[in-house]
Amino acid sequence: MTANTPVVTRFAPSPTGALHVGGARTALYNWAYARRHGGRFILRLEDTDQKRSTAESTRGILRDLAWLGIDWDEGPDANADNWDDGANQRGANGPYFQSQRLKIYDEYFDKLIAAGLTKKEDNGALRFMNPKRSIAVRDEVLPTATIGPLAQEDFIIRKADGFPTYHFAVVVDDATMGVTHVIRGQEHHSNTPKHIALQDALGLPRPIYAHIPLILNQDNSKMSKRDKAKTARDEVQKWICNGGSIDELAERMVANEEKARQLYPTMQSPSVTASEIVDFLTKKSADFTQNDVEVIPGMMARELGFHLPEIEVNDFRWNGYLPESLCNYLALLGWNPGNNLERFDTDDLKEEFSLDRVGKSAAKFDREKLAAFNADRIAGLRPEVFRQKLWEVCFRGRGIANQFQNDPNGPRFVAFAEAYQSRSKTLSDTVEQGRFFFLDADAIAYDDKAVDKVLAKNDGQGFGVLEGLRAVFAELPDDGFGHAAHEAIKAYSEQHELGMGKVAQPVRVAVSGSTVSPPIDQTLDILGKAETLARIDRCLQLRTATS
C-alpha cells in the first residue's frame, strides 16, 4: 500500500437484526475516516447466514444509517427495497451482498484447493488447513500482537450449503473491493490472524487494521439487544402480579399491531397470541428469536407503559433522540479530538477524525450523558424546528394530536412546544412530562400530597384563593388568556398580601394535578380559558371531599 493510495473503508453489517449502537459507531468511524482522507466508503451486507438474514433487516439498517447522516459511495441504494441480482446497487465493486458474490468466492476456493490448503468435510464443507506460521498483527490502535504457530488453528471456510463463512468472505471481499483500512470492533482482533493467514495463502494484500474498543453496559456486560427482552419480562411479571392478565395483554398487543409495525420494521410474526406471550416469558434467553428481542418487548412496553433500555439505533430514534446527539455521543465513545471540545457536529468529525486518537479500553454506554447531549441539542433547535420534530415523533401514532386540534401551527401547540423546549431531554420525554395537558378535566389525577399542602391546608386557604381567582378568570378574554390570568394572579397576590407561591400554586395544582408544570402563564395558554375553568371547577369539588 503506497502513501498515495486512496483510502477505502467499509462498514459490513450482517442483516440479522436492527442496527446496534456499536455497529453505528463502527460505521461512523469508517465513514469519518474515509471522508477525512477524501476516500471512499463502502457499505456491504454480510448475509452469509441464510437462516437469519432478512431483507427487512437490511432495509432497517440502511434507513438507520441514513437517519444518522451516514452516506456511502458504494453499496445498496437506501431508497430501494429490493437488491436481488445486483439491482439497485451503486459502485464498481459490486454486488454488495455476499449472497450475490458466490462465483467470486468459488474462484478463491479453487485457488486454495489447488494449493492443497484445504480439506473437504463429509458434508461438503471446506476446511482451511492453516500453514500456522507465526503472524504479527499490526494495528493502528492496539500494539502489534504476535501469534505463534501453536495458537493457530484450521477453520471452516465454506459451509455445507456452499456459502462462505465470515472469515473467508471478509478477506476476499475486502481485497476485491480494494478496501485499504479495516476499522472494526475489538471482538475481531483475535480473528485477525485467521484473516492474515488466508490473505497470505491467497496472495492478497493486507489492509491496515484498526480495532476499536467495545461498548459495554453499566454492569460491564456486553451491550446486547437481549437486554430489552429481559426488561420486558420483568415488567410483565410485575404487571401480572398486580392483577394483569396475559389474555388481555395479548388482545391489546394484537389491537395495536399496526402501530408496532411502523416502529419495528423487522417485525415478522403477524400477530401475538397468549401462548406466544407465555412462551416469551418462560423460554431461555438463548432461545430468543429476532421477534422476541426486537418486537415483542417494544409492543409490551407500549401497552403497559414501561420504559425499555435503548439498544438499537431505532430505539433511540423512536424515543425522541436527535441523530446529531447520538452521533456526537457515539463519536466520543472511544475517540476524542484532543482538546476539551465535546459538543460537535458530524461535519466536524469528518474534518477531525483520526485513528491515533482512538482509545484502547472498553467504554461503558452512559445514557445520562447521551441524554444531556440531547437536551442540549433540543434546547439549541430553532423553535419551529423543535415544534415540527416534536409533532412528528411524539404525536403521530400516539393519538393525542387531537388535543391540539390536529394543528401543529395552532397557538396552543406553539405554546406547548415553547414551554417544553428547555425542559426536555428527549422529544418523547416532552410527552411524558406534559401528559396532564392531554387529559380531560375529569381524568386529572390529583396528587394527595399536593392537594393537602397547597389547597386544603390552613382551613382550605388554597381553595379559597382558587375560588376567588376563578371568578376573576371568568371575566378574562379567550385571547391571550394565559398572560391576562398571570396578571390577575399578581394583582390578587398584592391585594390580599399573599406571596406569589400562595396564589399561583393552587392554580397549578388545580389544572395539572401536581405542583409541577411550566410557568403558569404558559401553562394556561396551552390549556386555554375554557379548559382552565373546567379544571378549576373540577378541583373545587375536592374541597367538600377533603374537608
Added chain:
RNA sequence: GUCCCCAUCGUCUAGCCUGGCCUAGGACAUCACCCUUUCACGGUGAAGACACGGGUUCAAAUCCCGUUGGGGAUACCA
C-alpha cells in the same frame, strides 16, 4: 483451560509514545449556593481518580517486570 487485549474521578476521557510545566485538566452524574410563584433552563462553587507491588531514574500517572481485576477469541454466527 489456551491465546490475545485492556487498566486515570461513579461514568466517558485529557495527560503516557517524546519522564519534570500534574498541588492530574474537561464532560456527564452528584452536592451546595444564586436566579425563582413550582419544575426545568442558566450562573457560581464543592467533592471526586493515576488498581496493587517491585524496579529504572536526581525525578514516574508517564519507562520496565510481576500481581490482581476486566474484556475478547477459541462456531459450518458475524
